[in-house]
Amino acid sequence: MKDFFIADAAKFDNDTVTSYFALSSLSVREKKQGGQYLALTLTDKTGTMEARMWDEIADVLANCSEGCYVKVQGQISKYQGKFQITLQKMRNAAESEIDPADYLPATLFDVEEMWAELRGYVSQFTNHDLKRLVFAFLDDGAIASAYRTAPAAKRLHHAWLGGLLEHVVTLVRVCLATAPFYPEVNPDLLVTGAILHDIGKTRELHWKNSFGYTLEGQLIGHINIAQGMLLEKVKELSPFPEKLRVLVEHMILSHHGKYEFGSPKLPMTAEALLLNVLDDLEAKMQVLRNEFAAAEASGKSPGEMTEWVRSMDRPLLDSRSYLKDE
Amino acid sequence: MKDFFIADAAKFDNDTVTSYFALSSLSVREKKQGGQYLALTLTDKTGTMEARMWDEIADVLANCSEGCYVKVQGQISKYQGKFQITLQKMRNAAESEIDPADYLPATLFDVEEMWAELRGYVSQFTNHDLKRLVFAFLDDGAIASAYRTAPAAKRLHHAWLGGLLEHVVTLVRVCLATAPFYPEVNPDLLVTGAILHDIGKTRELHWKNSFGYTLEGQLIGHINIAQGMLLEKVKELSPFPEKLRVLVEHMILSHHGKYEFGSPKLPMTAEALLLNVLDDLEAKMQVLRNEFAAAEASGKSPGEMTEWVRSMDRPLLDSRSYLKDE
Amino acid sequence: MKDFFIADAAKFDNDTVTSYFALSSLSVREKKQGGQYLALTLTDKTGTMEARMWDEIADVLANCSEGCYVKVQGQISKYQGKFQITLQKMRNAAESEIDPADYLPATLFDVEEMWAELRGYVSQFTNHDLKRLVFAFLDDGAIASAYRTAPAAKRLHHAWLGGLLEHVVTLVRVCLATAPFYPEVNPDLLVTGAILHDIGKTRELHWKNSFGYTLEGQLIGHINIAQGMLLEKVKELSPFPEKLRVLVEHMILSHHGKYEFGSPKLPMTAEALLLNVLDDLEAKMQVLRNEFAAAEASGKSPGEMTEWVRSMDRPLLDSRSYLKDE
Amino acid sequence: MKDFFIADAAKFDNDTVTSYFALSSLSVREKKQGGQYLALTLTDKTGTMEARMWDEIADVLANCSEGCYVKVQGQISKYQGKFQITLQKMRNAAESEIDPADYLPATLFDVEEMWAELRGYVSQFTNHDLKRLVFAFLDDGAIASAYRTAPAAKRLHHAWLGGLLEHVVTLVRVCLATAPFYPEVNPDLLVTGAILHDIGKTRELHWKNSFGYTLEGQLIGHINIAQGMLLEKVKELSPFPEKLRVLVEHMILSHHGKYEFGSPKLPMTAEALLLNVLDDLEAKMQVLRNEFAAAEASGKSPGEMTEWVRSMDRPLLDSRSYLKDE
């Protein structure tokens, strides 16, 4: 198992370490004195580190390639202010040696607790059909396993293992806090939508070694994958009220709120509208959180504007420094 | 059965006729001398006619309402240059008395011939799985029946019974003529897309008495209804090649070509792109055909521009009058 | 005082009544037999009624005009299914005879209770400066009086007397329910924004006889009027923390969320973003409520789609009829 | 004449070669030991190669500059995995030594054959005036020469010598295959539009050494250049039917289909609409072809999505790998 992490490199300056990494990039370069060497990038969930391998590279070239997990032995040193590692050995890692959770960023929250919280909300539904429907998903082993692991995005908000679940749990909480103010909104239906709206991400994204889109993800997309999953579960639960199926299906299809964001329908019910608004809010608030953290990490002082945030087309400001004194 | 049609009113001026109509509108008005009378609009596939009923309206009010089929007896006369009918009797028509085809406009082509032509194309597929798939739809009695009757739209292009089939047959012909110029395009896959892309319209629209949207049509839409129908058939045909399913599904989802036209995905394969372009072309050419006919009907001379065509944001011109002389 | 309301016309069929109305329209028409008569529209908070005055119209023409309050005497009768009134007398009403609340629709909630609730929230602020600031508005007699009476819009959402206060109170409640989920959000600042964001509507709109825009409202707009009101209050409270002033001012300016909706700045703080989202949600939910009521009033059955809703570019559906059975 | 091409460098590793190239870039750099050397880029139709010249650079600097053709002598060697050449000699090439076709990419099809095919279509026109018109262009020596050589674009689709002709010939074929399905379309007029629509590119672009825009190309554009060329030919053919001139002119002006693509008029005739749709289709299909080739060249496996394609705002997929097995 992996016991050295990249974030700890400073503690091992000039030491030789043996550990596992995901191999993010590999290129062959010419040595000035003739012959070839390898320039590599190694990754784990705590960061990224450059590596060089100067000798005996033939076996590596034959067996390792970008995207693999590797076991390496090498010496840590500092170059131009950054740590890198000079490798003596490198080989492919066996699947049994690897816990993918070591190589990808993951939620800071407890997955079991979040899962239990989510199930708790469903068990309190008064609408029997919706309760049957949502539990058909949560009790489906394959779906549940993916749901608890998937990130919520390739990048931007919640792009980490467990990110999907974390996003949904927060969203359900806000839904439950908001629904009482709108008598047009049925809380069971709203929460059903909140739990199922992004479930297609379990097939749109893959999180093996890195986060990326599947072929189905690119050609079909999570909205329509989720719709297909819903129809399949409804068929299994048959008979299921037709109109209720349409209402849930509509929430899934319309949850991006605009055609240009990939929703083929605009929200037309109170629940669909509220889900769209709160889902968008959740995502944007997470962007703010990430940007405030990034600004702090880059040395900005608390009361300064962040850099331009491309996804929101504006810079942001964390107002807390101006308010906390009182 | 219905033997008087509104288009023939001139032949019956001042005669009393007995016939069936769809009741498009009904309103109660005050007579100047006290009491009430009925102002009605009657419709069949050849047109629309105003009606008045001056006496004994109580039974009618109790039993008939807008959208029903009615049997009436009354006298034809001309008023302000238009024919209308003064009713002596009116009652609800029994379902057995009505052939809906008499009340809604219908394709001018032979449905059986078009259907046979379509099946003929599929029987020549070289791809076995796609052949299985399309026939699973065409051999499904309920689907086939609706497919052969449905209009292609509520208004605009092909808004008549059999319009969907007419649209698809023409589209398949153009697909087959065009595909050979593009080696990237698989003709079987393209024709599969052409036949299935609008199949959701059989549930998006209803054509009972008039053309309109179903609740599912408005909340889900024909693109996503078709996707659901595809997934159901694929499941029945299991095992079916996963990638092939994704390619067909992608064509359905992307056939409107733009997010703002309700497609949740843009066309990413050669077949999806070609289907989108030719489907759009077919619809626009039909708009031209309709507008040229409407201009002629309104008394425009052959070489004149049409009125402004809202759906295309421009006026149109039928160039034929300037070309036919040679 | 007014004791006959238009909604009660049926109870007075063929009776002569004496009452006050707002005169919405007045036109002079030619009698067939020569001479002139008046065609009028009378309005009160319960509806609108046509009126005719056949004789002795010279005094009326000299003294009354559209937009005035009038006192009339006349006889109620039914014409083409609607009640109208044939006037014997009509004169301008004195200001002392009129309670404007009788002529414009008004909130169904208790203004005093809402006002007390709003003040209660402010009194619990922990931020002393924000508390000082908001109370400077709420304790300003002229502002408070307008705030408690103003509609929130000329038409669309909350277009009635007290609508502004009703809108704000609901918004504050949702703000307080939502804020705890976002540690980046300071609740006092958020509620300050919620209370002040639309305060410019007290000068953008007028609600004398009817709802409309003031000249300042059209040329400056409520966003910038509010900004001016804020700067004036801040000056009175001097010294007031400069940064805090900028944060509040920013919330006011950005609360429409997009340039094309008239906000000269996009929300850049967590509070501004949340205020924008919840304010928009509140307005949209009110549109749904109005449309559901309008659909019911027009005779739609509970599970039907509403007509096309122009301001949202879609039809809507009240989902409750499909959910209430369980 | 040129007998060494860059694509063959591997066969000449460590040899000294003498050949001609287009000089794409030239910069003077400081040697570490003092003095200057030249860093150059050499180009021919098969690719691009870096070059260095260490000594006797004064003559070169005085006589050669970017964009010229040069004759060089130098030794091929490999550096960081790529071939480059160390020059002993370099001088300007005389015009007589250069066949521009060696330096720019060119169509893979036979220009004479395509030209004959195009003329064949025109000779079968039944409309005498359109036949006269198109031959007036094709028989004009200067225009014909440019038409057979011009690329269809600076970059993107058909950006190679003969690309314009290749694009037009394919487009005419598809036009002729499609026209029979639309009785509103006159095939002679359609093909006239297909042959003339891009003829302005012969003056919008230049293809001397590299592909680029002329001043007239940037300020006027190929659409309006073509319009001017049409008016000139029509004048020469006088008398020519006025209305027919307007119909052809309209096709040229509207062939981009949208204002934002530089068409000052939207297509209003059946021929203009069909030309616009098929021209756009041809260009997009060529983009797919290029992108599939580029993906393969970059080492993607057949069933993978391409990279993001900027001009189409999406990634693409070559579906053939999933279909060819059957």
Place this chain on the structure above:
Amino acid sequence: MKDFFIADAAKFDNDTVTSYFALSSLSVREKKQGGQYLALTLTDKTGTMEARMWDEIADVLANCSEGCYVKVQGQISKYQGKFQITLQKMRNAAESEIDPADYLPATLFDVEEMWAELRGYVSQFTNHDLKRLVFAFLDDGAIASAYRTAPAAKRLHHAWLGGLLEHVVTLVRVCLATAPFYPEVNPDLLVTGAILHDIGKTRELHWKNSFGYTLEGQLIGHINIAQGMLLEKVKELSPFPEKLRVLVEHMILSHHGKYEFGSPKLPMTAEALLLNVLDDLEAKMQVLRNEFAAAEASGKSPGEMTEWVRSMDRPLLDSRSYLKDE
């Protein structure tokens, strides 16, 4: 000749008049007592009046139709507050009896003076070629005649006879006032653009009986018609400097400033940019002038906002009433 104008109807109440009009609409209606009568609309440059013809309508129906000039005799009377005329006689007017200027609104300025002013500006050009070019247009009898008569638009700004010339003269004045502040601008080139930019309107529009678009106007448009006229004149003046031709042509093509306004090129020179801005300003200021006049005519008081102005997507305010007191 015409000596009664519609604007003078009040002076002829109950009199019988004989005069000429343009026949804007004609419809046949059923008399209640049987038989038919004519409902007509008559127009001259001062307005529009309803007419009725009760007897002897057969000759009229055989000879007159919408769009013709007619001579009528009839009696003026007032009906529902408006004047109308009851006709005894009506016949087609001979061309010799009609001065079109009596039937269409016309400029209030002196055409000869404006024309002389325009020629005066050109005679002071220091650039000989531009002087030759512009005079080639102004000295062309057919063009000059149309230029002095054409309206500048079908509706909106300067929609009256002579409107084009009026628009151009004002524009040239502003150009000459503004050019000195921008040394990048050549005044002769700018004025050349101002005089020629809209010259295509002489063929885009027709002004026979009413204002409308020609077929060439709709399919080609005034921008591209003007370009064709320029190329023809340049050919006549040959040799003419090629680059200068391109600069003038560019100004014509780009003067609408945006693709979506029908300009196929954006302004890229200082003169093209300035021409676009000032042309747009002139048109907008004329809209303001029209709207202020319309508001006054409709009874608005001087300091009130106008109604919503659709072409500018806002209401307008004439500020003068708030400024003139001092």
Place this chain on the structure above:
Amino acid sequence: MKDFFIADAAKFDNDTVTSYFALSSLSVREKKQGGQYLALTLTDKTGTMEARMWDEIADVLANCSEGCYVKVQGQISKYQGKFQITLQKMRNAAESEIDPADYLPATLFDVEEMWAELRGYVSQFTNHDLKRLVFAFLDDGAIASAYRTAPAAKRLHHAWLGGLLEHVVTLVRVCLATAPFYPEVNPDLLVTGAILHDIGKTRELHWKNSFGYTLEGQLIGHINIAQGMLLEKVKELSPFPEKLRVLVEHMILSHHGKYEFGSPKLPMTAEALLLNVLDDLEAKMQVLRNEFAAAEASGKSPGEMTEWVRSMDRPLLDSRSYLKDE
């Protein structure tokens, strides 16, 4: 005081100089032989120069940082065709040693003359209230001082000290030249708008060491800052005509002309419209001027197109080379 400027480096090749600079960037790098050195960028109003400091860098690191002014001593030399400086000494400069005008680009016009010209225009106002209002700004010491120094932008047009004043003076001149052609325009009101419209830039931007946005600038923006400044001055001048205040306020708010450019209101008066158009023209003409200069500086020949100009989405052409010969 600063007596060496970067633009003069060539005259000091290999000399040791002592001077002051703004420190634009500072980074610490590893020497190959161990230890660290500094890579720096120094700036003054004439340009930018790279610097290296090899020894005794500890004091510098402790005291200097990016954005500071520094005093340095070092030797000029040429490296890869550019001058750089090898530092022996560097320390923070005292504020008294620095004239910021030496470090930021500045207007080439005389500030005193421009200021006097501006005041001259105001002194000729016939509207007493507007004269009072504008002088209240120009006579306010703090505002006047900032007004005379501020740039008009961070980058793009007039991005230099005094740029705001330069922009406004030119704008006022064009306003005064144009206003006489539009009787709807009050010249005093127009010039008031021209002088005050951008006055918020004195607080939106800062110009200390470099040009940038203030926090208030980003959260509020110069349009709304100016509005606040106006309301404050109006209050000081009380009583001031309310309507006049609204008209001036409206000009400030609407001067960007479109919502998406940050104006919360569209121009609704003749003065607001003219100000918007001429302000935009001024800015664009300045962009042309800058781009023509940049093209010349980069070695383009006079008649060539510039590179693509991003802010205008097109390339530009200086037409003068084609016109000056005559």
